[in-house]
Amino acid sequence: MTEPDALPSLWSHEPRVQLRFRAGVKVADIDADATPGFRGDKSDAPTLQAERNTRFAELQEMLYANSRxxxxxxxxxVLQGMDTAGKGGIVKHVVGGCNPQGVQYRSFGKPTAEELSHHYLWRVRKALPAAGHIGVFDRSxxxxxxIVRVHNLVPPGVWEPRYDEINAFERELVSAGTTIVKVAMFVSLDEQKKRLAERLERPDKYWKYNPGDIDERLKWPAYQQAYQAMLDRTSTDYAPWHIVPCNRKWYSRLAITELLIEALKGLNMSWPPPDFDxxxxxxxxAAV
Amino acid sequence: MTEPDALPSLWSHEPRVQLRFRAGVKVADIDADATPGFRGDKSDAPTLQAERNTRFAELQEMLYANSRxxxxxxxxxVLQGMDTAGKGGIVKHVVGGCNPQGVQYRSFGKPTAEELSHHYLWRVRKALPAAGHIGVFDRSxxxxxxIVRVHNLVPPGVWEPRYDEINAFERELVSAGTTIVKVAMFVSLDEQKKRLAERLERPDKYWKYNPGDIDERLKWPAYQQAYQAMLDRTSTDYAPWHIVPCNRKWYSRLAITELLIEALKGLNMSWPPPDFDxxxxxxxxAAV
Structure with a gap:
């Protein structure tokens, strides 16, 4: 350990406590501009992010070492959020801080024909992290x-039982030794508009723009409802949701880094003892 | 492009030319302490490495964007090298500089029973990078x-034809659009001894130590012979080997970063045009 294990003093409250979804919280009331639990500001972010990336990378290496x-x-x-919420930025700037050797990244886009021919958890199970690894689900x-509920891709009689199925699935993962960090990322409609507009201004960002993003934007109220049901019905003791306001990218990155650090610290690891003399x-x- | 595309002036020669394996080069003559083509020294490395990691990450993003x-x-x-040559450090410090979204890492250890029940290229084909991705083979x-040749795991009649099979396999990959960067990493016996000793001094490094490493060390002459045959027989115009001296970690990291940058520049990419108006x-x- 090259760093003390305390929460950095710029945090007034632990993100895992502060950001944890609580029954009764309404998605419509979430302030995406907020920076809950953090007493610093943007100018504090670069130094703190670099320090915490280092701490995260150390813990990730320890997790990997123990698996050996x-x-x-x-x-x-698990990263969920509307377009432009910043999922890709978390992958790049937070997950990117640790050794690719121990990371398994998977993005869940529109299912392929093969995936559709299986149970919806089939492709998810295939992407679960191996022992000692950090799995990253970009959507999940x-x-x-x-999206399936909002677009009526299957009837309610099909998606309705999925909340319970997902809870059972996650319970099984946790019992098998996987710590699940679920993050719901919220960006405001105004901020989303700015971010989409930026993609339309810069030729190096065109590839991130999809005309379908506007169609999704128009369905915001239906998505809010679907997010509300997701939070209400799948935030469990063993795999709770965390609500991360994402209008300030520097904040969401710091917050999610702390959530990961706290989860890894919760494993109470130390370096594995040698299995040799x-x-x-x-x-x-010395002799060779 | 936020950076000029010239080779940094600290390099007197392009690594892809300088380090390329040439017929007649003897493995036994490789100076693992050397820093071919580089006119700077260790003190130049941190700044240059950070700059070039940024350039590498930009090109990686462009590759990914084009695949979309x-x-x-x-x-x-493809990273090959004896224990302690620094393969893991390349993954962490060079590959780790780019977005995990676009990287597929795979380490090839002792084959599983299932892998052994297939052709030796079966597990390799399964790990090939998808379009727009950078695949990293830690061993291959x-x-x-x-190891198969040195330890007589199969008779010569079985491994002997593999050189030609591997060339055919790689030709197929290249024809299908994969640029292959093959790197043979060389550390001296003395330096290896130091690095193994360090692992035995530090409890946070025990997990990287394997008593079998010493057994491999004793087979150094046989490995030199096997590396020589590999270089002589599988360094092709379409997938040449590069010889990277690795006693100085800062040099090997800078050199391999340049090899990757040069390979990506060779794809003559630009940002993809929009497929929308x-x-x-x-x-x-503006209306929503």
Whole structure:
């Protein structure tokens, strides 16, 4: 450990507590501009982000090291959010801070014909992180109760039971040693408009723009309803949702980094003991 | 492009030319302490590495962006080297500089029972990078003519034809649009001893130590012979090997970063044009 394990003093409250979804919270009331629990401002972000990326990377290496010694635990980050909420930025700037060796990234777009021919959790199960790895879901099985519900891709009789199925699925993962960090990222309609407009101004951003994003934007109220149901019905003790306001990218990145650090610290890891006789190996090495 | 596209002036020669394996080069003569083509020293490395990581990340994003517009090209980095040569450090410090979204990492350890029940290229084909991705092989199909040959895991009649098979396999990949960057990393026996000793001194490094590393070390002459055959027989015009001296980690990281940048520049990419009417979309967005 090269760093003390305390929460940085710029945080007044632990993000895992402060941002945890609580029954009764209404999606329509979420202030995407807010910076809950943080007493600093944007000028504090670059230095703090770099420091915390280093801490995150250390813990990730320890998780990986333990898996080599037989520990089967893993971590799964689930990112859900509307277009432009900043999921890609989290992958690049937060997850990107740790060793690619221990990361399994998967984006869940429109299902392929093969995926559609299976149960909706089939492609999700295939992408689960191996022991010692951090899995990153850029969108996830929650698409099957979000876009699927909003666009009526299947009838209510099909998506309705999925909330319970997802809870059972996640309980199974947690029992098997996967810590799940679920993050719902919220950007305001105004901020989304600015971000989409920026993509239309810059030729190096055109590829991120999809005319369908505007169609989704028009369905905002239906999405709010679907997000509300998701939070109300799938935020469990073993896999709670966290609400992250994302109008300020620097804040959402800091907050999600802390959520990951806190989850890894919760595993109470130390470096694995050697499975060989250290002194005997030193002698062997000296001789060759 | 936020950076001029010239080779940094600290390089006297392009690494892809300087480090390319040439017929007649003997593995036994490789100076692992050397820093070919580089006129700077260790003190120049941190700043230059950070700058070039940024350039590499930009080009990686462009490769990824083009794949979203239908470009099927990809890049495959093949890392081969003895224990402690620094393969893991390249993954962490070089590949780690770009967006995990576009990277597919795969380490090839001892084959599983299922893998052994297939052709040796089966597991390799499954790990090939998708369009727009950078695949990273930490060890690779070359294990099947290195450790397999040195340890007599299959008879010569089985491994002998593999050199030609591998060439045919790689030709197929290149024809299909994958640029292959093959890097043979060389560390000296003395430096390897130091690095193994360090792992035995630090409890946070024990997990990287394997008593089998010493057994491999004792087979150094046989490995040199196997590496020589690999270079002599599989360095092709379409997928040449590069020899990277690795006693100085800062050098090997800078060199491999340049090899990747040069390979990506060779794809002559630009940002993909929009597949929508930009002005029409601006109007649509303004209205919602």
């Amino acid at each position: 010694a037989g520990d089967t635990r893993s971590l799964l980050l 099985h929650y698409e099957d109760v979000l 250290v002194e005997a190996e030193k002698k062997r090495l | 517009a239908g470009d099927t090209r990809s890049l495959l980095l 199909h070359y294990e099947d003519v290195l 930009v002005e029409a979309e601006k109007k649509r967005l």
